[in-house]
Amino acid sequence: MPNKINIVQAVQQALQNEMTLDPAVVVYGEDVGVNGGVFRATAGLQKMFGEKRVFDTPLAESAIVGTAVGMAVNGFKPVVEIQFMGFIYPAFNQILSHVARFRNRTRGQRSLPMVIRAPYGGGIRALEHHSESTEALFAHIPGLKVVIPSTPYDAKGLLISAIRDPDPVIFLEPKRIYRAFKQDVPEDAYTLPIGKARVLQEGDDITVVTWGAMVSDVRKAVSQIEDVSAEIIDLRTISPMDRETIVQSVEKTGRILIVHEAAKSFGAGAEIVAVVNEKAFLSLEAPPTRLTGFDTIFPLPRGEKHYIPSPERIRDKIRELAAY
Amino acid sequence: MPNKINIVQAVQQALQNEMTLDPAVVVYGEDVGVNGGVFRATAGLQKMFGEKRVFDTPLAESAIVGTAVGMAVNGFKPVVEIQFMGFIYPAFNQILSHVARFRNRTRGQRSLPMVIRAPYGGGIRALEHHSESTEALFAHIPGLKVVIPSTPYDAKGLLISAIRDPDPVIFLEPKRIYRAFKQDVPEDAYTLPIGKARVLQEGDDITVVTWGAMVSDVRKAVSQIEDVSAEIIDLRTISPMDRETIVQSVEKTGRILIVHEAAKSFGAGAEIVAVVNEKAFLSLEAPPTRLTGFDTIFPLPRGEKHYIPSPERIRDKIRELAAY
Amino acid sequence: MFIDKFNPLEDDMIQVMDENGNIVNPDFCPDVSDEDILTLYKTMRKARAIDSIALSLQRQGRLLTYASNLGQEAAQVGSGYALKKSDWAVPAFRELGMWLIKGWPVEKIFQYWYGNEWGSHFGEEIRLLPIAVPIASQLQHAVGIGMAARFRGDDDVVMAYSGEGGTSQGDFHEALNFAAVFNTPNVFFIQNNHYAISVPLSRQTASRNIATKALGYGMPGVLVDGNDVFAVLAASREAVQYARESGPVLIEAFTFRMGPHTTSDDPTKYRSDEEVRLWQRKDPIMRLEKYLMKENLMTEDAMKSMTESLEQDVMDAYKSIEHTSDTGIEEIFSYHFENLTPQLKEQLEDYQAFLKGASHAE
């Protein structure tokens, strides 16, 4: 029987699979219980597993994350939802000061098997604070892993890996493509390695590294170019970054374009440029380049189309770089 | 009469000067009033200006910053202190969601002339959370300026500029060198431009970019090398970054080393590498390189000496790069 | 004053007018002229007109996500009406009735919900902050405004809003604590509409009521029937006076969100029709209309035609902005700092160059 599902269903299925397999897994956050999540990522779970394992909380992100630290210390594996990435910042202190630090603080005595899920990214014509991409903030914090899937298959496999990981994982879901397409995905639980990028398409002239919802846009852009052979890498894990896959590709192509939705300066793209310089300097035939969101606040809907790099801009930039 | 002061005194003097000149300036935070600040950066101010302009608050960083937003809206220019940068994270939501956004949100109607001061950086044998450098987190947030002085003269001039700036500034003070040395500094108020780096020493073979307490270490390292002519740039403003000064230097030297105390990955060094690639790719004769803190939590005192790049490591790295 | 005598651990909710429009508690009735009453009514009606037009526009795809105020008009209008022009109001995002009182122009309100930042640019003289989306964060701004007023010796009061969901946030706590410690002229007006999206009051707090939360800060807390515009006005006026003269106050307005959380929400997932019907009987506008008719202040016909003309005005306001252009490219960049940084300038120019190239290419 085929199991054709979209990304948000893949998230739901991963949670369901793991909750079935492991009684230590609990899911909580705002509106995740009775309502099944504002994006329906937790739909049906409370009915299936009861109110002790899937529940709504008061409206307080710091406590959602802070209590998850305690639940993880005391034997559970919490998977908490932050309703939108824009609302994760009240929990920033808990994340940076505790989630990321318990293992090191106790010299390995207490690790925190927990996952913080949040939908992220723009393009859904939403109110302020509902469109941002700030993966770089979390990637810079020692002690955290940051994962971003771009397909239903990856979403499910990576989320299950995140839940099984003995250490905390920030799991960011590209909400713009939550329902964009379906994929046939194994119904049972399976894992995908955290920390491994995926080469989506091989190519010789230029490496394009991207993640999340931008993967689709990059594919579209590349499909519009015939005379350039582009290698597309879906990073999948922002931190720890799979430098090897990127470097190998650049050693072959000599050129790299990084495409992300987040603001440009001090974004994750900069780290990739730095890595490529450190590891593949002599292979570079053109300046490693970023095509990203602006260094601006994400515009409200009537301006948002300008913010996210369009397939046309990506295409032009690939051409420009290939011709360098 | 000479006015020979150290960095923490320069901060105090800047506050005193501006409070004298502008009745809208107020100073508050934890222990800044009666006690004069745990580092004495606000010593004497409450006596001078009274309890309405210099005062202690309850222990709540989010409210310290959040109320400053309101005070700025209602005609004041608050300069608030966060006792250590490690305790700024409870205020992260207010900073990212409001401090950085009021001007844009209201299309210029309401700007926020406010400064958030915090001592930052390691090397003072302190408890956990008292040693971190996370300037990159703030630099990535659209709508914020991030300033870091490295000398008494710069501390005073830049802090006065920050206070006079109609927009919010995050002002990070390198506490390791708060009292490391004195400089003769004008007693009256003066400003230095935010967004401008300073070339500390000209050189031809390699550019070394650094900031904060690392400036002293870089100078020491460079002074130990005779055969390499290094140009030292003190960045002073992390964001918006003075790309021009960096790029001009690299066009001359062809080599760049970035030295910072913060964790390496996704740190401010990466942005500089990216900028140099974008603007001076053809001048590069060696891979732009970072020498930084590890991607680890800052160790407690008995391990901290390993974390901050020592003058010896800097020296070796400069030699290595120069010989590339 | 009754406000600082109210004991939220014991006293019942204050009500002036019952569900049938009878004045049941004349002692608490605010001192209002007929004109005041008509203004209150008209503003509540206008809020409802905006809501109903916004909902239908949204369904037609002519407006984005919208948060309706249905059922909360008395709480919003009654509280806003207690303020002077020079007093500040600091909203969350569901205070339409108050916005109208404070003077946020209807077309600007539509512009905001249509996704344009200019909606929040409405002139310094309107002492109203823009909508704050991150729940409860705005309460701290309100306290800062109050600190500024107090330190400068201004006479202004700051009325800040939050839902009952917002009272669970740390920022709520810190704001009230700062207000009490600095004795600021703040009123915290909590619209307890019983739900935070799908999460019911019982999952939000275990306290007897929201008003009780004031006790932990050493400030008065009072509970009023939020669907009774007279009770809300009376309590708000007292609170404003108390704030002006003495210090901060918390008001809980007991009300109900009769519509969905926003246009993206399906409330049947988490609450019963029964519960909604129960509250429909307490509808604040119906209640006031009964009173108006009993007191011969307005006829049913007059009410009907007022509603129609309000709807016309509202539709006109919407139309005046419907076809204003989308956000311009420069606008995206120009309001981050007083001046464009070199980075912003470069990114703007690059993008403009791309657009120029693209338009040539077509």
Add this chain to the structure above:
Amino acid sequence: MFIDKFNPLEDDMIQVMDENGNIVNPDFCPDVSDEDILTLYKTMRKARAIDSIALSLQRQGRLLTYASNLGQEAAQVGSGYALKKSDWAVPAFRELGMWLIKGWPVEKIFQYWYGNEWGSHFGEEIRLLPIAVPIASQLQHAVGIGMAARFRGDDDVVMAYSGEGGTSQGDFHEALNFAAVFNTPNVFFIQNNHYAISVPLSRQTASRNIATKALGYGMPGVLVDGNDVFAVLAASREAVQYARESGPVLIEAFTFRMGPHTTSDDPTKYRSDEEVRLWQRKDPIMRLEKYLMKENLMTEDAMKSMTESLEQDVMDAYKSIEHTSDTGIEEIFSYHFENLTPQLKEQLEDYQAFLKGASHAE
């Protein structure tokens, strides 16, 4: 139980033993054997021995910044003594007496304050979290542990600590609210020592007392004399029982920090000798000693020699770690994730290579 009858808005602080060691409130006196009393005393003494040795070591440069507990021993020991071994304790950073009761080894405590992470590695079976520096953040962990216990059906209680300064943080509020909503087995034990570094209680809150803050969450709040070990133990035992059977409780222990905030602090900058002297008369250890002598449980000589032998033990514990090596390089990297990431591995190796080169070069 008296704990859920206590009205913090009206009732006075609970005291069992007065400043002269007289039992003034036998009804509240906890059920303790002579052995219990001697254990309480010895632990308080031990805490004071550690403090005094730590301070002198610090002055000699043999220890880093240190936070003394002087004057708060009854609050710490009395509360900790109410816990079973399987109950959890979640500290802030000034709970030395409790740490000793829970079994944090003295040499580990010294290791911590000497700046080595291994100090916080003390075995899973000791149900104590490490020190949490960011004020009030630990309260949420305590509630999470309580949620876990409750959902699993465990019988364990969680005692969480904070100073009165910590009650101003948003995390305090959210933690207590979650605890009440999920009805967790949590006791929040607030050591109100009147100062948060230099900031006095009056600048921290305008509420009548800290115990009152419980009302806003719908949980009992009780105020006890924190320098009276019997009162603290009685209240803590009741609170622990209440938490185990019913739900969360807040205890305010009224006490005083007789020393500086930490060894970096100069309290003469912000408080008078007069105030300190006043509290010295209430010293919890002196008070218990008076009781012990009155009851003929211990002679002055016995107390003296106990103190001396405790100081010897403490000094030995310190010496056992004083010369343990500094943090090894690999240790800095090895405890971030179960396995080293490639980045961490590379950085470690690079650094090791540098050190090797450097040592060759020398």
